[in-house]
Amino acid sequence: MRKLLTLLVPVGLWAALPLRAADFTLDPTHTFATFEIDHFGATTNRGRFDRKQGSVFFDRIAGVGRVDITIDVASVSTGTPAFDRQLLGADLLDAERYPTARFVSERFIFQGDRVTSVEGQLTLRGQTRPVSFRALKFNCYNSLVFKRTVCGGEFDTVIDRTDFGIDYLVRFGVARDVRLLVQIEAIQP
Amino acid sequence: MRKSLTLLAAAAVLSTTGLAQAADYQIDPTHTNVIWEQIHFGTSTNRGSWAKKSGTVQFDRAAKTGKVNLTLDMSSVTTGVTPFDNHLKGDDFFAADKHPTATFVGDKFVFNGDKVSEVQGALTLRGQTHPVTLKAVRFNCFDHPMLKREVCGGDFETTIKRSLWGVNWGLNMGVPDDTKIVIQVEAIKQ
Numbered sequence: 001m002r003k004l005l006t007l008l009v010p011v012g013l014w015a016a017l018p019l020r021a022a023d024f025t026l027d028p029t030h031t032f033a034t035f036e037i038d039h040f041g042a043t044t045n046r047g048r049f050d051r052k053q054g055s056v057f058f059d060r061i062a063g064v065g066r067v068d069i070t071i072d073v074a075s076v077s078t079g080t081p082a083f084d085r086q087l088l089g090a091d092l093l094d095a096e097r098y099p100t101a102r103f104v105s106e107r108f109i110f111q112g113d114r115v116t117s118v119e120g121q122l123t124l125r126g127q128t129r130p131v132s133f134r135a136l137k138f139n140c141y142n143s144l145v146f147k148r149t150v151c152g153g154e155f156d157t158v159i160d161r162t163d164f165g166i167d168y169l170v171r172f173g174v175a176r177d178v179r180l181l182v183q184i185e186a187i188q189p
Numbered sequence: 190m191r192k193s194l195t196l197l198a199a200a201a202v203l204s205t206t207g208l209a210q211a212a213d214y215q216i217d218p219t220h221t222n223v224i225w226e227q228i229h230f231g232t233s234t235n236r237g238s239w240a241k242k243s244g245t246v247q248f249d250r251a252a253k254t255g256k257v258n259l260t261l262d263m264s265s266v267t268t269g270v271t272p273f274d275n276h277l278k279g280d281d282f283f284a285a286d287k288h289p290t291a292t293f294v295g296d297k298f299v300f301n302g303d304k305v306s307e308v309q310g311a312l313t314l315r316g317q318t319h320p321v322t323l324k325a326v327r328f329n330c331f332d333h334p335m336l337k338r339e340v341c342g343g344d345f346e347t348t349i350k351r352s353l354w355g356v357n358w359g360l361n362m363g364v365p366d367d368t369k370i371v372i373q374v375e376a377i378k379q
Contacts, residue, residue: 030229032236032269039373040333041329041331042327042328042329042330042343042375043327043375079267137231137234140232141230143230153233154234183234
């Protein structure tokens with residue numbers, strides 16, 4: 001009996017819980033957006049946005065998904081309060097006038113049962129542009145914490161910040177390309 | 190008179206063009222960040238960084254030598270999730286009460302041309318010291334237009350096995366041992 005239980009445990013851990021079309025709940029503790037921008041050709045400045053909310057619909061079997069995520073721009077955290085304030089000012093993100101950034105997609109690209117990219121519309125500083133996030137990683141697993149299936153991944157894209165009207169210091173050679181790096185996990189009900 | 194001015198100018202140019210003598214640099218904490226990355230259930234990447242850090246650099250591009258000393262305040266860890274920060278500061282991970290700082294001392298700078306390509310040294314974490322080599326993703330020196338000083342810096346990374354430093358929590362549950370360290374560092378010539 002003990003042997004049987006031992007055998008069952010690993011199977012129980014990893015046997016797929018039934019995946020089904022569902023509205024997933026965003027896990028805010030494992031969902032973050034980070035920006036990366038060059039600093040004088042020497043290093044990379046980074047900042048993380050801490051407050052976000054959103055919804056995810058995901059049907060791995062049919063190969064369709066929808067995501068709608070809103071980020072509180074004022075929650076940016078670079079580790080340097082003066083840099084945070086500069087980012088939120090009118091020259092850059094202008095958080096007072098444009099307090100949120102939003103990404104909406106109804107087009108998940110699959111390869112087999114894995115999401116490889118997510119194409120949608122990014123609204124930043126009040127302007128909306130098409131953006132495609134590439135999946136660096138994608139996976140679903142059975143969470144022992146939530147006792148649910150969790151799907152998620154690591155995504156990135158590079159935007160030209162001037163497309164969103166963020167031109168500050170570009171004419172003096174400060175980088176216009178900004179990499180957005182996104183960790184996301186969502187829980188199946 | 191004109192000739193001596195020319196000579197003076199030449200000397201001034203020489204002294205600023207990189208026949209550079211050893212110099213002290215001060216770590217710029219506003220452009221220095223240490224981030225750890227760890228895979229979460231084979232799915233996404235957890236990240237955290239330390240808000241408080243300080244250090245010094247001696248750097249001699251001509252002699253191709255250098256020394257860096259970077260200290261992190263372990264209780265300043267920030268992941269964006271307060272309960273996670275508290276867990277990391279506790280005995281399961283950093284034991285920040287007993288070991289409030291982590292320090293990297295790098296005393297061997299490896300060059301590729303005039304750019305630093307790796308820094309070899311030792312990392313002290315949780316009271317234990319082990320060798321670590323930081324690989325440069327990129328490196329550059331520039332004249333900072335506002336500071337009016339030379340700034341040198343780079344992006345570096347390495348992957349450590351945290352268990353070497355006694356940070357063992359979750360290993361038996363499949364939480365990875367491998368932890369990637371991603372470093373931005375800039376230092377201002379004094």
